[in-house]
Amino acid sequence: MDGSDPEGAATYRRASAHWGDYQVLVAGDRVVGARPDPDDPAPAPLLENAPDAQHHPTRVATPAVRRRWLDNGPGPDDRRGAPDDEYLAVDWETALDLLAGEFDRVRREHGNTAVYGGSYGWASAGRFHHSQSQLHRLLNTIGGYTASRDTYSHAAIEVLVPHVLGRAGLAELLENPPAWEVIAEHTDLVVSFGGLRVSNTWNSAGGRAAQTAEPAMRTAARNGVRFVSVSPLRDDTPDGVDAEWLPAAPGTDTAIMFALAHVLLTEGLADTAFLDRYTVGADHLRRYVLGETDGTPKDPEWAAELSGLPAATLRELARRMAAGRTLLNVGWSVQRTRHGEQPLWAGIALAAFLGQIGLPGGGFAAGYGSTGRYGGGATPGGLPRLPQGSNPVDEFIPVARVADMLLHPGPGGVYEYNGELRRYPDIRLVAWSGGNPFHHHQDLERLSCAFARPETVLVVETHWTATARHADIVLPSTTALERDDIVASRGDLRLRAAPRAVSPHGQARDEYDVYADLARRLGVRHAFTEGRTSGEWLRHMYETWRGGQRAPLPGFGEFWAAGTVDLPGRVHPSAVLAEFRRDPDSVPLGTPSGRIELYSETIAGFGYAECPGHPVWLPEEGERLRSLESGTSPLLLIANQPGTKLHSQQDMGAYSRAGKIGERAPIRLHPDDAAARGLAPGDIVRVSNARGSCLAGAEISDALRQGVAQLSTGAWYDPSAPDVSCAHGNPNVLTEDIGTSRLSQGCTGQHVRVEVEAYEGAPPPVRAFEPPRLAPGSTGGQAPVAGEPGGTPR
Ligand SMILES: Nc1nc2c(c(=O)[nH]1)N[C@H]1C(S)=C(S)[C@@H](COP(=O)(O)OP(=O)(O)OC[C@H]3O[C@@H](n4cnc5c(=O)[nH]c(N)nc54)[C@H](O)[C@@H]3O)O[C@H]1N2
Ligand SMILES: Nc1nc2c(c(=O)[nH]1)N[C@H]1C(S)=C(S)[C@@H](COP(=O)(O)OP(=O)(O)OC[C@H]3O[C@@H](n4cnc5c(=O)[nH]c(N)nc54)[C@H](O)[C@@H]3O)O[C@H]1N2
Ligand SMILES: [Mo]
Numbered sequence: 001m002d003g004s005d006p007e008g009a010a011t012y013r014r015a016s017a018h019w020g021d022y023q024v025l026v027a028g029d030r031v032v033g034a035r036p037d038p039d040d041p042a043p044a045p046l047l048e049n050a051p052d053a054q055h056h057p058t059r060v061a062t063p064a065v066r067r068r069w070l071d072n073g074p075g076p077d078d079r080r081g082a083p084d085d086e087y088l089a090v091d092w093e094t095a096l097d098l099l100a101g102e103f104d105r106v107r108r109e110h111g112n113t114a115v116y117g118g119s120y121g122w123a124s125a126g127r128f129h130h131s132q133s134q135l136h137r138l139l140n141t142i143g144g145y146t147a148s149r150d151t152y153s154h155a156a157i158e159v160l161v162p163h164v165l166g167r168a169g170l171a172e173l174l175e176n177p178p179a180w181e182v183i184a185e186h187t188d189l190v191v192s193f194g195g196l197r198v199s200n201t202w203n204s205a206g207g208r209a210a211q212t213a214e215p216a217m218r219t220a221a222r223n224g225v226r227f228v229s230v231s232p233l234r235d236d237t238p239d240g241v242d243a244e245w246l247p248a249a250p251g252t253d254t255a256i257m258f259a260l261a262h263v264l265l266t267e268g269l270a271d272t273a274f275l276d277r278y279t280v281g282a283d284h285l286r287r288y289v290l291g292e293t294d295g296t297p298k299d300p301e302w303a304a305e306l307s308g309l310p311a312a313t314l315r316e317l318a319r320r321m322a323a324g325r326t327l328l329n330v331g332w333s334v335q336r337t338r339h340g341e342q343p344l345w346a347g348i349a350l351a352a353f354l355g356q357i358g359l360p361g362g363g364f365a366a367g368y369g370s371t372g373r374y375g376g377g378a379t380p381g382g383l384p385r386l387p388q389g390s391n392p393v394d395e396f397i398p399v400a401r402v403a404d405m406l407l408h409p410g411p412g413g414v415y416e417y418n419g420e421l422r423r424y425p426d427i428r429l430v431a432w433s434g435g436n437p438f439h440h441h442q443d444l445e446r447l448s449c450a451f452a453r454p455e456t457v458l459v460v461e462t463h464w465t466a467t468a469r470h471a472d473i474v475l476p477s478t479t480a481l482e483r484d485d486i487v488a489s490r491g492d493l494r495l496r497a498a499p500r501a502v503s504p505h506g507q508a509r510d511e512y513d514v515y516a517d518l519a520r521r522l523g524v525r526h527a528f529t530e531g532r533t534s535g536e537w538l539r540h541m542y543e544t545w546r547g548g549q550r551a552p553l554p555g556f557g558e559f560w561a562a563g564t565v566d567l568p569g570r571v572h573p574s575a576v577l578a579e580f581r582r583d584p585d586s587v588p589l590g591t592p593s594g595r596i597e598l599y600s601e602t603i604a605g606f607g608y609a610e611c612p613g614h615p616v617w618l619p620e621e622g623e624r625l626r627s628l629e630s631g632t633s634p635l636l637l638i639a640n641q642p643g644t645k646l647h648s649q650q651d652m653g654a655y656s657r658a659g660k661i662g663e664r665a666p667i668r669l670h671p672d673d674a675a676a677r678g679l680a681p682g683d684i685v686r687v688s689n690a691r692g693s694c695l696a697g698a699e700i701s702d703a704l705r706q707g708v709a710q711l712s713t714g715a716w717y718d719p720s721a722p723d724v725s726c727a728h729g730n731p732n733v734l735t736e737d738i739g740t741s742r743l744s745q746g747c748t749g750q751h752v753r754v755e756v757e758a759y760e761g762a763p764p765p766v767r768a769f770e771p772p773r774l775a776p777g778s779t780g781g782q783a784p785v786a787g788e789p790g791g792t793p794r
Contacts, residue, residue: 013501014563015050016487017480018125018203018646020211020372021496022047024481029503030055031481042211044202046645049653050481054502056652058464058771060476061506063095064088065777069472074102074428074455081438081448081470083720083767088777092507096514099473100521102456106429107143113395114428115139116406116454118148120399121435122647125207126485126498127384128537129510131434131460131477136388138515139431141528144393146425152400152440155746156335156344157366159418160611163600164348165577166590172576175490177365178327179572180216180375184223186361186574188324191228191317193253193343194331195236196243196369199643204373206383206489209496209564213372217241228317230256232638233710234703236369246317247705250636250751252307253334253343255617256314257350259303261289263318264353266299271355278584279352281599284614298617306617308705321354325362328354332370333640336750340740345615349598357596358581360574373491379567383488383495384545386537395425398745403441403737406430406450416742419606431458433477433511438466438717439648442749443691443737445725460511464771465648466717476508483510486538488567497563510534603743611741634689634753635673635709639731642714651716652769661697663766665715665729668699669756670706677756684759687711689752692725692733695763698756709756713749721764728768 010027012035020043025033031054036043064087068077079085090098106114117139123131139145150158161170183190190196201213218240221227227243229236232250237243248256264270265286275282291297300311300318321328330347334340348364356362367374397405398417405413405424413424430451441447444466451457451470459471462479481501488495504510512534519528532540539556546553551568559565577596579587588594592602604613644659645651659666662684669679679685683698687709696711704710711731718728725733735752739745 014496014498015481015501016125016207016485016496016498017047017050018122018205018207019044019046020202020208022050024050024501026501031502037210040210042214044211045655046202046650048655049645049650052653053463053650054479054481055505056463056769058652058769059505060461060464060468060474060508062089062476063092063507064474064774065090065095065098066472067775069456074105074472076453076455078449078452080451080457080472081466081719084773085469086773086775087474088775090777092509092517094777095473095475096518096521099458100518102429103142103518103522106456110426110428112143112393113146113425115145116402116427116430117145118397118399118402119432119435120148120152120437121432121440122205122649123434124480125487125489126480126483127206127487128386128534128541129478129480129483129485129512130386131511133386133388134511134515135431135433135460136391137386138519138528140389140391141519141524142522144391145431146393146395146397146427147391148399148402149396150399150744150746152336152747152749153370154332154335154366155398155400156340156740156744157332159744159746160341160344163591163603164345164597169577169589173364173366176378176573176576177367177375178361178575179377180213180220181572182574183225183327183361183375184216184220186325187220187225187327189226189228189320189326190220190329190368191230191321191326192329192331192369193230193256193347194329194334194369195229195231195233196227196238196241196329196331197236197641198238200370200641201372203646204371204489204492206492207487208372208376208489209493211372212376213374214238214240216375232705232708246309246313248307248309249705250638250708251337252303253330254346254615255298255303255306256309257343257346258289258298258617259300259314260318260321261285261350261353262297262299263315264322265289267319269319269322270353274355274357275352278357278581279596279598280593281597281614282352284599285349288614288616325359326354326356327362328364329368330364330366332367333750335740336747338738338740338748338751339610339618340746340748341611341743342615342618348596349615352596352598358575358577360578363575363577365576373489376491378491378571378573379569380571381549381567381569382545383490384486384541386541397424398739400441400739400747401745402437403443403447403450406453409453415745416608417745418743419602427453428455429458430454430456432467432471433460436465436467436648438470439714439730439732441737442732442735442747444717444730444733445692446737448719460514462508466719466768469772475514476506478504478508478510482508484535484538486542492567493570494564494566495559497560512537606743608742611743634755635669635707637687637731637734637752637754638708638710639735639749639752640710640712642712645714648714648716651714656714661699662763664695664697664727665711666699667696667729667756668701668704668710670704670708671700671702672706673709673756674698674700677758679756679758684763685756686724686759687731687734687754687756689734689754691736694726694729694731694733695724695759696729709754716768718766718768720767724764727764728766
C-alpha cells in the first residue's frame, strides 16, 4: 500500500487516526505531507493537520520537571500553569526515579485512593498503545487509583438511560442503532435534535477504515428519506440531504418535544396500544403534557413562545411524524447542557407516543451526526484489547466533577450522584495521559486553581499542552505515527495494521516501555508486562481475539503482512429495542418494570427537583435568569466541536490554522447581532462573562439563529495576556463548571451566556504554541522529599 512520490525521494506510508485512515509522505524520517487514503469515499480534511503537528516545536522532546517542584518538593503550588514557569530537561533515569519515589511516598502516606488516575481524554487511535488503557493497567498493577465514571460526551445518556431502557437498552442505543442502509430502505422522516454535523462524523473513537456517514446520508436522501434538523445552526446538516432547518432557540428541545406529543395526544395520533404494552408511566406524562397536573398545557403555542418556532410548523411536524416511519435522533450536544437529561427522556417519550420504537428504521436513537460509527453497522465479535486488570480501589468520581474533587477534598466535599450521597476523596497525586483537561473542562481558571491543590501532577503527552504546563513531571510520549499498532473502532469495517511511519521525536518513548520501566522500579515489572514486548503484545492481543471468533481468520503474521482483515459477523441493525418489541414478555428490559419507564419510581425516589420522576420542561434557571437580572442581553454561545480538528489535537496544524482569524479561533455571529455591536468580519473581539474572557476573530453569517453565537472548542488555552483569560479563543474560560443535574453530573459545556464586543487597541500576541522555558537539568538528582524545608506541604 506504501507508494513512492514522483520524485522518488519520499514515500507515502499508511497512517490511522480517530479521523480515519490516511497516508503521510515521509522524507528523511520526517513527515512532509499527507493525503487521503485513495479508497476512502469522503476523507476528512483534518488529516492535513498531521505534518505540522508531528514535528512542531511544542512536541515534548525530553522528560521535564518543574523547577519549583524540584526545588521545593511535592506540595500544593498555585503557580502551577503560570505562563513563565520553568522546567528542567532531565534524562529518563532521573525522571522515572523521581516518579517512582513519588508514587511510593503517596501510596505509603495516603494510600492508593490518593492517586487520581481518571485521565480522561481521546489520546490517539490504536488498540495497544491506547494511553488510558496503558496508564490504568499500570495503576492497577501498583495497587489502584481513584477512577472516573461516564464521559464528557454523553454522561446523561449513560446514567439516565439505564433507568428508562435498562442497561442492555443503553448498550443497544449506543451500539446498535438502525444502520443507514436500513434507514434508506424503511424510513420516511429523520427528525434530528442537534443537527447531523458532517464534521463530527469524521471522528470515531479508535478510527474508522473509511468515512461512510456522509455518503450514507446522501444515499438515504436520494432514496426519499426526508431530514429535519432542529438546531440553532443551519449548516449542521450535509449539503446533499436538503434538510429542513428548524432554527430553535438552544435549550428548548424538551418544550418542542412536549408540543409534538401534545398534538399526538389531542389529535388521536398517539399509539395507545404501544404505550399500554411497552411502557409504564405514560399516563403521568399524558396528564403533564395536557397541563392537568400543573395548569400549563404544553401545546404548540406554548412551545412556540419558548423555541421561536411557529406553532403551525410544530403541529404539521407532529402530523408528519405520525404519518410515516419516523426516526427521532437526539444528538449528544443536546444533553451536554444543564438539565440535559430532560430532552433525552422527553425524546424517548415522544418516540414511545409515536409507537415506532423497535420497528425497522424507526423509533429512538441518540448519536447520528455525533460520531462516524453511529449507523455504520455493528460487529458483535468485539476487538483485540489490552487487559487493564482490575482496580483494587473502588473510589470514583463522575468525570466532569474533577475540579470540585480537587478543590473540596474530604469531609467538606459532599455531592450527589445517581441517588447516592458521596464524598470526594483527598487526592495527592494526579496522573494524566492522553487527555487535555485544560481544553475539555469548564471554567478553566477554576480548574487552574484546582490543579494547584495536589502535591504532584504527572502528565504524559506528545505536546506541551496547557495541561502539560500544569504538570510537575512531564514525560514525552511517541505519537501514533511513531509506533506499530492495530487499529479499529467498534462497528468498524476492518481491523488494520498500523506500522510505524517515522522514528520517535527527540527522546519520546512508547508509554508501554516507560510504564514497564516504572513498574520495574516499583517491583512489579513482570505483572505489568507479563514478559511481553510491545510487539509480542500485538501478536498476543490479535491471537486472543482471533481465538474468540467463529469465523476462520488469518494468523497474526498473515494479517500484519496483508495490513487488513475484515471484521467478521458485521450486522446492519434494524432498530433499537427490536427484540423487546417482538416479545416484551420474554425479553423484558432491565428496568424495574421490565418496560420503557416514562415515569421512574427510582428517579422520583431520589427527590431531585431538577430531574424528577418523569421528563419535565425546566426553564433555564441560572445563566439566563442571572443575565436578565443584571440587565444585559447576552448572546447564547454554542461551544460545539471544532470542524477543523479533533478537540485540541493538532491545533497547530495547517487545516486548523487556516480556519482561524488573526490567529484566533473564529466566533460566528448573526448579522443583526454583529451590527448591534458594530462588528465587521475579521474584527478581533472580546468574548466575556462573569467567569472570564477570551479573544476570538469575528465571522458573520446568517447560518445562525439570531441571538446565538458559535465558538467551537479546541483552541489551545493561552493565559499569557494580562487582560483576558485566554488570548487564543478557548470557550472553556467562559463555561460554567456545573453538572447536568444531580442524577448524571454530566458536562454542560455546550451552552453559555456571553457578551461580545470589539477589542480596543492592539490585541496581545497568541503564545499558546510557544513551549515553556526549558533549562538543561541535572541528571541523577535526588528525589525531593515532601515537607522538607523549602517545600510547601499542606
Ligand atoms: N465547552 C465545551 N467543552 C467540551 C465539550 C463541549 O461540547 N463544549 N465537549 C467535551 C467532550 S464531548 C470531550 S470528549 C472532551 C474532549 O477532550 P480531550 O479528549 O481531553 O481532548 P483532546 O484534545 O482530544 O486531548 C487528547 C490529548 O491527548 C494527547 N495525545 C494524543 N496522542 C497521545 C498519545 O499517544 N499519548 C499521550 N500521552 N498523549 C496523546 C493530545 O496531544 C491531546 O492533548 O472535551 C469536552 N469539552
Ligand atoms: N471534527 C470533530 N469531530 C468530532 C469531535 C471534534 O472535536 N471534532 N469530537 C467528537 C466527540 S468527543 C463527540 S462527544 C462528538 C459530539 O457530537 P455532538 O455533541 O453532536 O457535537 P457538537 O458539535 O457539540 O454539537 C452538534 C450541534 O448541536 C447543535 N446544538 C447545540 N445546542 C443545541 C440545542 O440546545 N438544541 C439543538 N437542537 N441543537 C443544539 C449545535 O448547532 C451543534 O453544531 O463529536 C465527535 N466528533
Ligand atoms: Mo466527546
